[in-house]
Amino acid sequence: MGKTPEYTKKAVNNYRDKFDFIQVRFPKGTRERLERKGNINNYICSLVLSDLGEELGEKEPQKTSGECPF
Numbered sequence: 001m002g003k004t005p006e007y008t009k010k011a012v013n014n015y016r017d018k019f020d021f022i023q024v025r026f027p028k029g030t031r032e033r034l035e036r037k038g039n040i041n042n043y044i045c046s047l048v049l050s051d052l053g054e055e056l057g058e059k060e061p062q063k064t065s066g067e068c069p070f
Helices: 006-016 030-035 040-055
Strands: none
Touching: 030 040
16 A cells, blocks of 8 residues: 555645544433434534524524524
8 A cells, every 4th residue: 555645635624624523421321312313523513513503692592494504
């Protein structure tokens, strides 16, 4: 297997720069419970964004379609 081309590394880094990566730890077994809700990332993202909308003083929390806008 050859080396990864520089243009590929640059593209990956440009993509990663668009997001904040946050690592969160939950008690054992939480992943299985979250997977029942569907896509874990979309579920957590919609909860957090909804909560942040309330904190910012919006009259109504942001309604999401269940998908993270990213």
